[in-house]
Amino acid sequence: MTVRIAIPPTLSPAAFHRRRAGAAVLACTGETMGTGWSARLAAPPEGIAAKIQAELDRVVAEMSHWAPDSALSRFNRSAPGRWQPLPAGFARVLAAALEIAEKSGGAFDPAMGALVDLWGFGPPGPRAGLPSDEALAAARAISGRAHIEQDDRRARRHGEAALDFSGIAKGHGVDRVAEMLRSMELRDFLVEIGGELRGEGVRPDGQPWWVDLEPVPGSRLAPLRAALHGLSIATSGDYRRSFAHGGRDYAHTLDPRTGRPLDNGVASVTVLHPSCMLADAWATALTVLGPAGMALAEREGLAAHMAVRAGTGFVEHLSPALQAML
Template structure:
């Protein structure tokens, strides 16, 4: 996944670090678009129209991704691999300059969830659309590790993969797993502290990965509706949810929707914090569920 992981586990048994690494390696083997021999990469090379069998984890993530895509009106879309590559954020690596309108239009025409069909443990693509689980796989990895630990009888832990976290149970001193929600670098926003007790947190931020061309920054998050990197002023969107996988996906969707997406967050019952650039400063938006939690 191109990132690190960490874990704090009460009464951790010997060898647990190797077990966690093995579980995350399985996630990579299923759904990394960087690994050419992963199940996802093989799916992206499959003949359009031909059904492909899916591992259980892959099928679960794809179903969740397509559901969030539908609920968000396409603000989140797992079939944007071609556009991510075009903008230099995929396995082909960085590009010189920015793509032209014709290139963007061509890749948009073959991309998107409408070209992906899933039937439980199998799926097929109807065009050369390529899946990219960058906005959901890390969260799924956190959940996989948490489920593994619970199956081993471990009930008190904090798991983190690339900044996405899930906490279960309590610390030895009886306190929950307190974490400060991520704030944009350079902002003067006061950090919020959340107790991750059966709760996950994921943040999508435009400062995490980008490139600059002609004096303009292009963040790695692509708006599926336009085929262009985000340019809506949202610098971060943080979601708290029992499922880290869903927190991850919704953080991406809401960063694309911007402040107008807070109405959707309210309808979906999501706890959301959003930071938006406003001139030289930042404004904060909190969903009603998060306000109630505070």
Template sequence: MGTDWSLHAVAPPVGVAEGVQAALDRVVAQMSQWEAGSDLARFNRAPAGEWHSLPSEFADVVAAGLAIGSASGGAFGIALGELSEAWGFGTAPPSTSLGTALVPAPDGVDFDPATRNIRRRDGALLDLSGIAKGYGVDLAADWLLAQGVRHFLIEVGGELRGEGIRPDGQPWWVDVEVPPSWAGAGWRIALHDLSVATSGDYRRGVEIDGQHYSHSFDPRTGRPIANGVRSVTVVHRQCMMADGWATALTVLGAEAGIMLADERDLAACILANGREHVSRAWSAMLD
């Protein structure tokens, strides 16, 4: 995933690091767009229109991504791989004709959750980078719980999930990172059987002809966003959902993002245009 991970656990069993690494390796082997031998890479190289059977983990992420895309009115997409490649966020340098070549990505894939079969349409390449890392956190956390580890905090590239409590009886407290030069202070969140993910325009981007472009795309336009959003943080039981929704709300922008977060009862905080915008569920967590 191009990042590292850390774990704080109470009374972990022997071999816990190897078990966590194996869970994360499974996500990479199935869903990485940078590993040529991954299931995702092979799927993207196969001819459009062919049906392929997915491993259960891969299918879970595809189903969640499609659900978030539908619930957000298309603000989240899992078939933006062609755009990612063109803008230099994939395996190739950015295209030299971006201004004229880019068009909005199609819906992209047909997926049957009952059989776990999927096919892509012309012009669509799977890209799960907006949700797979959060799923990796969940997969590792579920493995830990299955081993009897009830109290831990796991972090993968800035996405976190806390289970149980610390040895001193306190919850797992984590500080939310704020963008550089942001005037306000960040939040401190208690992760007691909760996850948190943050999407920010300051983490990744590309410089083309002296102009900086965000790594977050609007699937409806096929272009990087330019809506004033600096970062979005979402707290959710599942890290996969926190990860995916943070991306979707980033695309929607502050006003529409908070409106949808309230409709979906999502705990979300959006930093945009010099202001902090929070959902009702986020405000309720302060009480």
């Protein structure tokens, strides 16, 4: 089967001129955010793996909803109506999340903590059955971006709204590591957290960091390979996490507009973007919106791929920005 190749719209001649031909590429790994991280770096200094882990530990300390002492958990316990100071990274992620929530008409929403917990995807753990209509209505009443107010490096919640950054934090973590590496004058690397990736520069052999889009299990769609050169890639898939009840699988992704697990036939959405944080969040938003969301992807200039279940097969949608990269 022919492999389709996606090339970023902007290539950096400087990256090829400064590459360290013949340099060793170090691969290192670790754990963060309930998943694994990995990095491949051209000629890094000693101790780079520990520095990456420390940076990711700082991200967890800011925005993990699993860690009770994180800045996010403390915010979720704060007195309603009282302004809370935010760490810089937290403020950046919240601002981006609220902006995408607005642009997507609520298909992405960071203030979904109560609903995430209700459906068994949060710190309280899995649930045995489905929530009642009354419990769902109560969780919806305190959820949503309208209950969160941000003013630069401070924010407050109205009522009992709870933030959940699980649809954007991994991408932000990738960006944070990339920014740290660039501040150390490292320009050629590939960083990954839980399947979300960002590639910068080129490999010592002059090739970009090639990454294959995660295939949808059971699909026969032509493979797509992307050159991550100043580019990130994030995928949201309904096959990644779910729970079964009454002979039916319920997707991990919730539709903020209904408060219920997604059931629109979308198997996966992949977004390519210079920012992994934005690719991560937009992949979730487009998954919720379904095929109608491709019009939004076009308006926003997003390079997006969507696979939708159709009978026993799949139909794919490619945004104009992605088609232009092929």
